[in-house]
Amino acid sequence: MAMIRALGLGKTFRVADKQPGLAGTLRHFVQRRHRDVPAVRDVSFSVEPGEVVGFLGPNGAGKTTTLKMLTGLIHPSSGSVEVAGFRPQRRQVDFLRRITLVMGNKQQLIWDLPPLDSLRVNAAVYGIDDAEAQRRIRDLAEMLELGEELRRPVRKLSLGQRMKAELLAALLHRPSVLFLDEPTLGLDVNAQARVRSFLAEYNRRYGATLLLTSHYMADITALCPRVLLIHQGSLMHDGSLAELTNRLAPCREVRLELREPLPASTFAAYGTLEDLQGRAVRLLVRRERLTASVARLLAELPVVDLEVAEPPIEELIGQLFRREPAR
Amino acid sequence: MGGPRGAARLLLRFWSASLAAEMEYGVNAAVELLSVLGNLAGSLFVLSLFFRHGHDLGGWSWDQALVVLGIYTLLDGLTSTLLQPNLGALVTHVQKGTLDFVLLKPVDSQFWLSLRIVSPWGLPGVAVGLVLMAVGVVRAGTPPSLPGLALALVVLVAASLLLYSLWFVLAATSIWFVKVWNATEVLRATLVAGRYPISAYPAGLRVLFTFVLPVAFLTTVPAETLLGKASAPAVLAGLLVAGLALGASRLFWIFALRFYTSASS
Amino acid sequence: MTRRRSDARAGAAHGLRIARVLLSTQYATMLEYRAEIVLWALSGVLPLIMLGVWSGAEASGGPAATGGLSAQALGRYFLSAFVVRQFTIVWVIHSFEEDTLAGRLSPYLLQPLAPVWRYVSAHLAEQVTRLPFVLAMLALVFLIHPAVAWLPSPPRLLAALVAIPMAFALRFAIQWILTMLCFWTERAAALERLMYIPYLFLSGLVAPLEAYPEGVRAFALATPFPWMVHFPAQLLAGAEVPVGRGFAALLLWTLVLVPIGWSGWKLGMRRHSALGA
Structure with missing residues (x-):
């Protein structure tokens, strides 16, 4: 059974059509005009359990919108999604326990406290008992090569350490589906490589399914046997990176x-x-x-x-x- | 800076840009206007409570007290227009390390940081304050002579500069204490005392509001000058305090910059 | 049947654990900000300033000028109002707005816990952090001004200790409703500023309601505002208050407003999932 299945997935945003300047603002105030902008159209694909799939496309191609539909944060305008047998937009607790979303440019750790405090909160929220949480933190910290950083306030960590701690927090409930939006954004080459090898290891060890976007082709080549290429909201390629290269460059x-x-x-x-x-x-x-x-x-x-x-x-x-x- | 004319031209540039940016938000204008009017109604109501039984407020009649309230409203509007946006930006500059860019500009940094932004949303407060002052002065029946008016204007400017100095010194401490913005909330909250003439307070608070937190020189002394009931020593003290505070803010800024180590993160 | 009961017990235990961990973590966060919290507490001096003006009025005009309150009653009232205000301050609209802008809301939504509880626990933790400082300030006032010092009777103290959290809940519910407007407008915080005006003038923060003209007082009592400051403050001060009516009003307003806030959240979530943000 497929872990992720998207069928004819589409999302249209309604945006206000406003002319620039004060006159435009006033006119818009009186007479509102809207335009429908399709962000994602008719995207279909399915991902098997344990697959690692790269999601490629330029900025604004619809990658993040698709990820948000797959996690249930936004509802599709058309088509259907199924993740781990759930309809994401219903946001059932059992679904939420199975997935995670990591965003490279946003953070959920409590800024002024050590990561361990955020981990404690997550353990309670996901109902993981203390001993089990301890064990998981130890295992994941070892895989991530995190040590006493977990005891230092987040604001004092380097970007790379912070990202690793974010990953730990996002994976504490051991999700089986990982959605990663630019997980290596802004990291230096070493830290990127560390995150990459961690994700590969996590996938191998727990058989988790990964769907990730990245601007760094190195992430994709290292991790993803299969890539989805999205452009202007449409799926342009679904297959291996080598096939894509061949198609693009004969x-x-x-x-x-x-x-x-x-x-x-x-x-x-x-x-x-x-x-x-x-x-x-x-x-x-x-x-x-x-x-x-x-x-x-x-x-x-x-x-x-x-x-x-x-x-x-x-x-x-x-x-x-x-x-x-x-x- | 190229002399006062250059500075004026620079200010015109700054202000037209920040006004254009703010005017985008029509709703803001409505909300701010409503908020000024609501606060005015509320303040007048509370003030009227003190006069319900025909008593005066610390020796001030209703009309005279209106002048104090008017000056308070004016200064509060000025705070929203200039002090809060600019000095808020100063704190942000220090936090984000962008103060570097300001310090590298060929413009006096205190001037730039204090007057860079103008927010139109304090202007209704300024207008309402002026109207209240005019109404109070006319109804009190002691219209000032032309020299008296000029003196009142000087005292008012001095009060504004005093207020500015308090804000600026507080904001400048952000060089040491990064999260200083809450302190300005304390300042604003305590300056509310200036809504009422200083003589309305018990003796202990009067001393506090004159010598520790110079609320007296912000609203009471200018109001007394405008109503022609100020004593010469009070006016002189007001001007002196303002001058000293302004000088102190300048020295403090120069001193603070010695400790500025541009933020790394 | 037994299973359902044990499920319920497990659910309650889970809820309690979340509450305990959230509160302790939030408390640790707030301790990092204790300097700011002291400053926030200091910026709540308005009732003390108003105490100054009202005592001045009482000194020159006697209790007639203050709606029948003696100098001592005035002192107790405003000090109590100060305490009540300290423990009913709500800023959820600002945190929520910030979290939305910083993109923290999306990860919160992906966790099996309604985000409102994070904000509630942050407020409660902040109140605990504030407590010692408020006590110190009160002690200072009593030291300077021993004439106003008093110890409320145990039943009154107990009643006040119930009424203050209820007032906080009501205030939180009102602001939560406005917070939900964040999903539709970027100016929700401006609306909160407007809402603050009737709160300021009708709650009894700047003047005891006893000093209001009869008509205005009747109007004020028909709004939720005086029950959030004046009523708990007079309970604490030990003055004559309609205790039953006060608690009924607090409960009624909360029962009316909480469901509105809840549907606001539901509607907001529907909007959020349509737009993404």
Whole structure:
């Protein structure tokens, strides 16, 4: 049975249509005009228990809106959602005990007290008895490499320590579905890697389902065998990251360094010439012919050095969004 | 700063920008107006309770007491217009470390921090205060002469500067105590004492409100000047206290800046 | 049947544990802010200032000028009003607004506990933090002014100790209703400022209701305001008050307003889930 199932999910916001300036304000006051803006339209997907799924898309694509619908914070305008067998918008206690939402830019820990106090509150709220809570805190703290930080006021923690403590608080009730909105936002490279490996470990150890958004492609490549790409509210891709890369970039770039300069016409047989500067050559080769072309290049030309470059995924997605005409 | 004309031009820029930003909120205007009128009605009602049995209030007639209430309302409006928004921003600047930007600007920092923002929502209070003062003075039957009016104006300006100095010094302590904003609430709450002439209070409080918290110089002395019943020593003391307080606020700011270590987080 | 009873007992135990943990955590938070709380307490000096003016009026005009209250009764009344005000201050609208803006509401909503209890416990914890300071201030006043010092009779003290939390509940309910308007307007706090005006002038904070003209007093008593300050204060001061009527009014107003606040929350949640925020 699927852990998360979204069927034709859509959300339309009604926004006030107001002209800027004082005159616009007054006019709006007298005669209110509204516009319906679709934030998410007809999104369908399903996630199996234990899957880790990355949620990609530029700012304003509808990622957060979708996450909020999946957690039941906002009601869908159309379609249906089911998470762990519950309808999220009914916000039943049993549903709330099974999920968690972590937002990288917002915090729920009590600012002036040590994280342990917030954890105590969460333990009571979720009805976890003290001994069990102690055990879970110890386990999670160990996985997160948190120690005496849990005894220091939150305001005195670094951003990375704070995020780890947030994760601990969000996972104390051992949810089986984790929704993570930019969990590594603003963290330095080391802290990002730590959070990443923790999430992977949590997924492995408890078989939890993870759905996460991130601006850092490294998070996605490291954690998510499967990605959902959302753009202007619509689902554009559902599959592996490699498939997405292939779909977006059917060619690879082959960089050559030759012993001596050769005329441009030499390269037509191997691929499309992108750049030729003396002994340095850049060719675009279709993926399916890559192995054959590279073998022939090495065999037939005086090659000193050869390198196949993976096109950077950020750039590809960026290109896609620029290419895609606004609907 | 480029002399007084430069400063005036700068102020005009500041104020038109902050007014435009605030005017967006039409509801605010209505709420503030209602709140000023409601408070006025309430204050007049409470004041009238003291005159129900024909008694005076500490030697002040109803009309004379109106002048005190008017000056209080005026100063309270001024607080909402200039002191609270600007000095609130000062506290935020220190908290967020953005005071750095202010200190790096080629403008006197005290000037910038004190007058940068103007909030229109205190202006109804200022207007109501002026009307109350005028009504009180006319009905009291002792209209001041032209020199008397000029003197009253000087004393009023002095009272405003005194009020400003109190607020500024308090806000400047945010350099040491980050969460100082509550202290300004205490100041505002105690200054409510200025709604009534100082002689209405028992002797102990009178001393407190004159020498510790100079409420007397904020409303009673200006009202006495306006009504022509002020003694020369009281007026002189009022001007002196205001001048000293203003100078002290300047020195205090210079002193406080020596301890400013821009916030790290 | 037995199962239901044991479920109920488990539910109650769970509720009690949440209450205990929330209160102790909030208390620890409030202790971090004790300097601010002292300042907040100090900013409630209005009744003491008004005591000054009213004693002045009494000194020159006798009890006739103060609605029949002697200097001593005035002192007790305003000191009691000061105490009552200290323990009925409500600021939920500001915390709620801040939490909404900072995005803390969404995580709260995902936890199996209605957010209102977090605010209630914050207020109660703050009152505990305030208590020693209020006692110290009272002691100081009694030291300077031993003439007003008094010890309320045990039944009166008990009645006041019941009436003050009831007054707090009523005040909280009123502000909670306005707080729910946060879901519709960004100016809900401005409305609270408007609501403060009739509270200020009709509750008895600035003048004992005894000094009001008959018509105004009758009008005031028909509103919830005097029951939140004047009634508990006069209980504490040991003055003549209609005890039964006072408690009935407190209870009635609370019973009317709490359901409104509850439906406001339901409606607000419906709006929140449509808009997201």
